[in-house]
Amino acid sequence: MSQQTIKFTLNGVPTRVTVPVQMSALEMIRNVAGLTGTKYGCGEGECGACTIQLDGVSLNSCLLFAVECDGRQVTTVEGLAGDALGQKIEKAFVEAGAVQCGFCTPGMVVQARQLLATNPRPSREEIQRGIEGNLCRCTGYVKIIDAIEAASKDSLPPAPLPGEGGDGRSLRSGLNKE
Amino acid sequence: MPEAIQKDSLIGKRITKLDAPEKAGGKTRYIHDIDLPGQLHGKILRSTRIHALIKRIDTAAAKALPGVHAVITAADVPYQRPIGVAKDHFPLKTDRVRSLRDEIAAVAAETEAIAEAALKLIKVEYEDLPVLSDPNDSLKPGAPLIHPEPHGATAKHDHLKQAQGIAYLGKPDNIAMVFDYQQGDVAQGERESDVVLEHTFHLHYVTHCCMGVSGIIAEFDSSGNLLMNSNTQVPFLHKREFAEILNMDPARIRIIQPPIGGGFGSKLDIYPFEPITVFLAKATGRPVKLVFTREEEFLASPTRQPVILTLRSGCRKDGTLTFRTVSTLHDNGAYTSWGATTPFVMMQTISSLYRVPHCLYHTKAVYTNNPYAGSFRGYGNLQATFAVEQHMDMMAAAIGMDPLAFRLKNAQDPGEVTPQGMHFKSCGFKECLTTAAEASGFQAKFKANEADKAKPGRFKRGVGMASMLHVGGGAKIYPSDGCGTILKMDDFGSVTLITGASEIGQGSETVLAQLVCEELGVPLSAVRVINNDTEITPWDVGVHASRTTFIAGNSAIGAAKKARGKILDAAAKMAGLDAADLDLRAGHIVEAKSGTVVMTLAKLLRQLHFSDKAELVMTSFYYEPPSKHQDKHFKGDVSAAYAWATQVVEVEVDTDTGIVRLLKVTGAHDVGRILNRLGLEGQIEGGIVMGQGYALTEELMVENGVVRNPGFRDYKLVTAPEIPEMDVRFIETMDGEGPQGAKGVGEAPAICIAAATANAIHNATGVRIMALPFTPEKVYRALHAARKEAA
Numbered sequence: 026m027s028q029q030t031i032k033f034t035l036n037g038v039p040t041r042v043t044v045p046v047q048m049s050a051l052e053m054i055r056n057v058a059g060l061t062g063t064k065y066g067c068g069e070g071e072c073g074a075c076t077i078q079l080d081g082v083s084l085n086s087c088l089l090f091a092v093e094c095d096g097r098q099v100t101t102v103e104g105l106a107g108d109a110l111g112q113k114i115e116k117a118f119v120e121a122g123a124v125q126c127g128f129c130t131p132g133m134v135v136q137a138r139q140l141l142a143t144n145p146r147p148s149r150e151e152i153q154r155g156i157e158g159n160l161c162r163c164t165g166y167v168k169i170i171d172a173i174e175a176a177s178k179d180s181l182p183p184a185p186l187p188g189e190g191g192d193g194r195s196l197r198s199g200l201n202k203e
Numbered sequence: 204m205p206e207a208i209q210k211d212s213l214i215g216k217r218i219t220k221l222d223a224p225e226k227a228g229g230k231t232r233y234i235h236d237i238d239l240p241g242q243l244h245g246k247i248l249r250s251t252r253i254h255a256l257i258k259r260i261d262t263a264a265a266k267a268l269p270g271v272h273a274v275i276t277a278a279d280v281p282y283q284r285p286i287g288v289a290k291d292h293f294p295l296k297t298d299r300v301r302s303l304r305d306e307i308a309a310v311a312a313e314t315e316a317i318a319e320a321a322l323k324l325i326k327v328e329y330e331d332l333p334v335l336s337d338p339n340d341s342l343k344p345g346a347p348l349i350h351p352e353p354h355g356a357t358a359k360h361d362h363l364k365q366a367q368g369i370a371y372l373g374k375p376d377n378i379a380m381v382f383d384y385q386q387g388d389v390a391q392g393e394r395e396s397d398v399v400l401e402h403t404f405h406l407h408y409v410t411h412c413c414m415g416v417s418g419i420i421a422e423f424d425s426s427g428n429l430l431m432n433s434n435t436q437v438p439f440l441h442k443r444e445f446a447e448i449l450n451m452d453p454a455r456i457r458i459i460q461p462p463i464g465g466g467f468g469s470k471l472d473i474y475p476f477e478p479i480t481v482f483l484a485k486a487t488g489r490p491v492k493l494v495f496t497r498e499e500e501f502l503a504s505p506t507r508q509p510v511i512l513t514l515r516s517g518c519r520k521d522g523t524l525t526f527r528t529v530s531t532l533h534d535n536g537a538y539t540s541w542g543a544t545t546p547f548v549m550m551q552t553i554s555s556l557y558r559v560p561h562c563l564y565h566t567k568a569v570y571t572n573n574p575y576a577g578s579f580r581g582y583g584n585l586q587a588t589f590a591v592e593q594h595m596d597m598m599a600a601a602i603g604m605d606p607l608a609f610r611l612k613n614a615q616d617p618g619e620v621t622p623q624g625m626h627f628k629s630c631g632f633k634e635c636l637t638t639a640a641e642a643s644g645f646q647a648k649f650k651a652n653e654a655d656k657a658k659p660g661r662f663k664r665g666v667g668m669a670s671m672l673h674v675g676g677g678a679k680i681y682p683s684d685g686c687g688t689i690l691k692m693d694d695f696g697s698v699t700l701i702t703g704a705s706e707i708g709q710g711s712e713t714v715l716a717q718l719v720c721e722e723l724g725v726p727l728s729a730v731r732v733i734n735n736d737t738e739i740t741p742w743d744v745g746v747h748a749s750r751t752t753f754i755a756g757n758s759a760i761g762a763a764k765k766a767r768g769k770i771l772d773a774a775a776k777m778a779g780l781d782a783a784d785l786d787l788r789a790g791h792i793v794e795a796k797s798g799t800v801v802m803t804l805a806k807l808l809r810q811l812h813f814s815d816k817a818e819l820v821m822t823s824f825y826y827e828p829p830s831k832h833q834d835k836h837f838k839g840d841v842s843a844a845y846a847w848a849t850q851v852v853e854v855e856v857d858t859d860t861g862i863v864r865l866l867k868v869t870g871a872h873d874v875g876r877i878l879n880r881l882g883l884e885g886q887i888e889g890g891i892v893m894g895q896g897y898a899l900t901e902e903l904m905v906e907n908g909v910v911r912n913p914g915f916r917d918y919k920l921v922t923a924p925e926i927p928e929m930d931v932r933f934i935e936t937m938d939g940e941g942p943q944g945a946k947g948v949g950e951a952p953a954i955c956i957a958a959a960t961a962n963a964i965h966n967a968t969g970v971r972i973m974a975l976p977f978t979p980e981k982v983y984r985a986l987h988a989a990r991k992e993a994a
Contacts, residue, residue: 066415
């Protein structure tokens with residue numbers, strides 16, 4: 026099987042890995058880089074559990090080849106540990122009761138950060154649209170929407186994540202919705 | 204040190220989940236995230252035929268693939284024993300396959316990719332058998348048998364079977380299980396009726412869709428002890444069952460549950476992949492991890508039981524219910540899991556949600572070549588409620604009575620003992636009915652929609668109600684329903700709560716910690732909960748039947764009360780006061796009346812630890828209080844307490860497309876008492892949306908034994924933009940036996956939505972649909988047919 030060596034920035038850390046060319050970014054993040062916060066939920070871009078940011082744009086890492094990360098900035102849920110907006114969202118998820126089994130949560134948090142980075146004061150309806158590609162089986166979404174709304178209330182102007190800039194659109198919804 | 208501390212309570216507050224920060228930061232390690240040194244990866248080869256004899260399996264090429272450590276078939280594990288509720292299911296199939304999910308062989312290899320490649324090298328020769336995909340066909344004379352005698356082995360394996368003493372010898376027909384229940388005399392009830400209705404309701408396949416797929420890691424140590432990292436909801440029952448299946452001493456089996464990515468009843472039974480992984484670990488001497496793909500999760504996980512239910516019921520002109528006759532046919536699938544036993548719950552709704560003097564209930568669960576059904580949140584109650592609550596509306600209409608008034612007339616009161624034997628010590632049913640109706644403006648909307656439905660217009664509004672009764676104080680499914688607690692206090696005032704109760708995301712560890720804080724006057728931050736290792740935690744029945752807060756909560760309170768007594772006695776002695784005058788508040792020992800601080804808890808505990816009277820480890824066990832068990836006729840009490848709820852659903856029906864939008868759900872729930880408001884709301888909201896999926900969007904499409912939509916692309920879970928507005932009210936009936944008065948609530952919110960939606964669609968359009976789900980196509984066809992008939 027053909028292998029390729031790629032260099033990219035993972036949560037701000039220069040990273041170099043050699044991966045089979047057909048490996049997904051999700052598998053690379055979990056099994057090669059060893060960051061397990063990003064979850065496998067379906068492998069076909071339907072559930073959002075594997076949401077990451079690539080150059081500041083959120084997408085489903087299960088639909089991305091690992092080699093496509095070459096030369097780019099990858100942010101996973103672990104990368105939000107040092108990010109003020111990310112921390113505020115995580116705190117809001119805890120306080121609003123948005124976490125039950127927690128399996129969808131990392132993907133939700135990354136997607137929520139994407140949403141608030143591009144739309145700091147979303148309406149509830151915009152929040153619902155913003156996370157429509159993320160499935161949750163436990164909460165009925167109400168408290169997730171509450172959490173994102175709460176995080177947006179005293180929202181700081183977000184400091185860009187590595188690679189963020191541009192217009193910060195979510196690539197993921199473009200991939201999900203034909 | 205403060206001078207005085209006033210009494211404070213966490214009960215009823217919004218308490219954040221103890222495990223939420225880890226989960227929100229992506230640091231929680233689920234089974235998928237755990238890798239052990241030396242671990243191999245397991246994969247299962249499943250049948251490509253629906254019903255067939257296995258003529259030959261050739262594993263030579265797979266075994267020769269570099270990186271493959273073991274390839275096993277039934278022939279390699281002659282010691283395997285059948286699993287499941289009826290013990291009719293061998294993990295690795297012996298002579299035949301009975302459904303597309305069936306396990307034929309398994310591989311352990313160094314990587315998942317190698318294991319997958321090896322599966323492709325296994326050759327299987329089949330001889331097809333006729334397929335049964337409709338439960339009605341299974342009952343026809345001369346129908347092919349799904350489990351012919353002898354079971355599990357062809358003639359050449361008979362000697363093996365005798366040697367192992369395998370009890371299950373097949374079935375002479377396709378009937379997996381039968382339930383019969385009777386109270387009073389339905390013929391008499393029918394004679395006394397002014398209105399008699401009979402309809403047949405069709406309930407479909409849905410599946411749990413836990414966001415974390417199924418998985419297990421199994422390994423043996425050098426002494427032959429088995430350690431499983433498992434997602435099970437019933438670790439202690441599994442320990443016993445695994446011991447039977449593997450012919451092992453149960454003491455040599457240890458189960459650790461990493462955090463679980465959703466349960467909802469899906470993890471109540473042992474499924475073939477679990478013993479198969481153990482077989483692979485045994486064959487290789489290495490830890491073996493097996494994790495499903497999402498497609499596998501859809502194909503090889505249990506479903507909610509599909510049911511064809513015929514309900515005949517009657518009432519008098521004054522609105523008094525007279526009788527119910529119910530006959531149901533359950534599609535059991537190819538094997539028997541907990542789904543077959545859901546009639547146990549269904550008959551409670553039929554006999555005891557309302558006062559009905561005469562009932563006759565009959566269920567047959569029959570084998571087909573379809574996927575097999577397990578337990579799923581609500582456990583048969585969604586199906587029973589769907590029929591019963593539609594009939595309530597139809598009978599009310601037939602006698603010209605308001606649906607609310609009709610229900611109130613027949614609703615149960617506190618103190619009632621039903622003819623089936625259920626004793627409703629606390630019961631807020633009538634308050635649920637009136638609260639939900641008033642909060643939603645049900646009656647006015649119902650009348651206005653009735654008047655509007657004949658008027659022209661594409662979009663029609665409808666409102667519908669449904670109520671439910673469910674166990675809320677444990678469930679006597681097993682001979683007992685108990686949970687143990689070990690509680691220890693260290694010399695800093697920290698508490699370790701070791702409980703048998705499993706956490707599956709529902710928030711049990713938080714509510715248990717909260718109940719302990721209430722007794723010991725310590726902050727939540729002082730409590731650690733250990734709940735996931737059978738070697739450490741005391742016995743528990745498992746997380747199911749909305750029982751954990753009630754049973755494990757009472758057990759935790761029992762242990763905390765013991766610790767409290769000990770601490771107050773010691774403090775009283777030390778301070779020369781009376782223990783009865785002391786209290787524990789915010790980490791201090793105080794005088795109860797004034798709140799004056801006597802000393803810090805930490806100081807007292809340190810002194811106790813250095814005395815000869817420490818013993819700051821408490822144990823407690825709670826069993827659901829002895830009440831009459833059900834007899835073999837299903838008469839008797841099944842729970843220490845019962846939960847009640849009424850939900851009012853408002854819909855908008857697009858009569859041009861058949862699209863039904865759920866606009867609002869108003870719920871009133873008798874929860875006994877609110878313990879953690881945040882967690883409680885989360886359970887209700889999540890349950891409502893799960894009920895919405897059952898009613899409107901979700902359907903596992905099974906055609907001739909084939910699952911047509913094994914993925915989230917075609918199996919439609921409700922997404923965030925589709926959820927209804929929710930208004931949830933809580934009725935606090937302060938149950939006498941409940942922990943701080945609380946009752947179980949986990950399953951309740953999912954139960955009524957489909958029934959209420961059916962009633963709402965009828966209120967909007969005048970068309971009654973008795974089959975789920977209410978997809979646009981089904982609704983459109985029903986509206987179209989009704990229009991044609993009218994024209």
